[in-house]
Amino acid sequence: MMENSAAHLxxxxxxxxxxxxxxxxxxxxxxxxxxxxxxxxxxxxxVLLAFNLFASGTVKEAxxxxxxxxxxxxxxxxxHTDPFSLLLLGIDQRDNEPSRSxxxxxxxxxxxxxxxxxxxxxxxxxxxxxxxxxxSKINSAxxxxxxxxxxxxxxxxxENKVDFYAAINFNGLKxxxxxxxxxxxxxxxxxxxKLKTHEKLFVEANKPIYSGxxxxxxxxxxxxxxxxxxxxxxxxxxxxxxxxxxxxxxTKIPDVIQIAGSNxxxxxxxxxxxxxxxxxxxxxxxxxxxxYMLKGEGATRSGTWYYDLSESDLQxxxxxxxxxxxxxxxxxxxPESAESTDSATADKA
Numbered sequence: 001m002m003e004n005s006a007a008h009l010x011x012x013x014x015x016x017x018x019x020x021x022x023x024x025x026x027x028x029x030x031x032x033x034x035x036x037x038x039x040x041x042x043x044x045x046x047v048l049l050a051f052n053l054f055a056s057g058t059v060k061e062a063x064x065x066x067x068x069x070x071x072x073x074x075x076x077x078x079x080h081t082d083p084f085s086l087l088l089l090g091i092d093q094r095d096n097e098p099s100r101s102x103x104x105x106x107x108x109x110x111x112x113x114x115x116x117x118x119x120x121x122x123x124x125x126x127x128x129x130x131x132x133x134x135x136s137k138i139n140s141a142x143x144x145x146x147x148x149x150x151x152x153x154x155x156x157x158x159e160n161k162v163d164f165y166a167a168i169n170f171n172g173l174k175x176x177x178x179x180x181x182x183x184x185x186x187x188x189x190x191x192x193x194k195l196k197t198h199e200k201l202f203v204e205a206n207k208p209i210y211s212g213x214x215x216x217x218x219x220x221x222x223x224x225x226x227x228x229x230x231x232x233x234x235x236x237x238x239x240x241x242x243x244x245x246x247x248x249x250x251t252k253i254p255d256v257i258q259i260a261g262s263n264x265x266x267x268x269x270x271x272x273x274x275x276x277x278x279x280x281x282x283x284x285x286x287x288x289x290x291x292y293m294l295k296g297e298g299a300t301r302s303g304t305w306y307y308d309l310s311e312s313d314l315q316x317x318x319x320x321x322x323x324x325x326x327x328x329x330x331x332x333x334x335p336e337s338a339e340s341t342d343s344a345t346a347d348k349a
Contacts, residue, residue: 066257106154117291127153131149182211245280290334294313
């Protein structure tokens with residue numbers, strides 16, 4: 001009995017089981033942290049890979065359907081890294097109205113520098129309409145000869161090439177904006193149509209995000225100056241581009257292209273668009289956008305109001321565009337008062 005008791009008293013305490021899970025857990029956690037860091041650093045590459053695997057085919061098909069040559073005008077062969085010009089046409093066709101180009105923006109893209117120049121041409125600018133042998137408002141060119149006449153007319157006016165065009169009917173803008181979750185717009189005062197002859201329109205100021213319906217009202221509003229209106233068009237383009245380039249919205253691009261559908265036409269082939277879009281998306285920052293608007297003054301001819309462009313300003317713009325389009329340019333000209341123009345007029349929107 002005593003022996004048993006002594007044995008009992010001297011018995012060694014059982015060893016605690018070794019926590020063999022500690023090292024594996026640390027390894028797993030470390031691996032997750034490293035992978036998380038890699039995922040953060042290479043987030044764009046991963047998302048782009050997913051896009052190429054699951055959505056690129058759908059986008060290419062949709063873009064192929066939107067391809068429309070500009071008459072017999074051949075599109076140039078341009079590498080996606082070369083500077084190129086793109087004529088942006090906003091077609092605001094409503095009931096009982098001709099399909100004139102309500103927005104005319106000559107843009108120059110320099111992919112290597114990640115820079116974009118947006119030159120607004122007032123829709124009422126009085127100029128030669130190439131193909132009709134008449135002088136009239138520049139927005140009538142699209143109404144009479146669609147993209148080809150618009151491109152030829154702008155090319156003649158600015159004395160610089162127009163490589164491509166992209167036309168979108170405002171009817172499709174609403175759904176496209178909604179597809180990316182709305183846009184941020186610098187609206188400091190309520191926008192409202194008050195004339196009885198204009199459709200009802202109201203956009204509330206100082207909202208963080210604006211819906212497609214509100215964005216459409218923003219670009220359509222016409223009860224102030226043409227200068228402010230074209231400024232709003234440029235601001236909208238910048239806002240939409242920034243929104244579409246957000247990582248979370250890349251997977252929505254197929255929906256955007258599908259929604260655009262028959263409301264969007266261009267003479268850029270799908271391969272060029274997708275290569276350019278990919279290079280743009282992989283940049284560290286959104287493109288730097290510079291703005292300018294052709295200057296002039298109003299004039300009346302035979303009871304019709306026109307916008308007479310300043311010849312000296314035209315000469316300046318022609319030099320500016322030639323500089324931006326030069327692939328060998330070592331110093332890119334910035335438009336005069338580009339930033340001050342936007343900041344000074346933004347509060348009037």
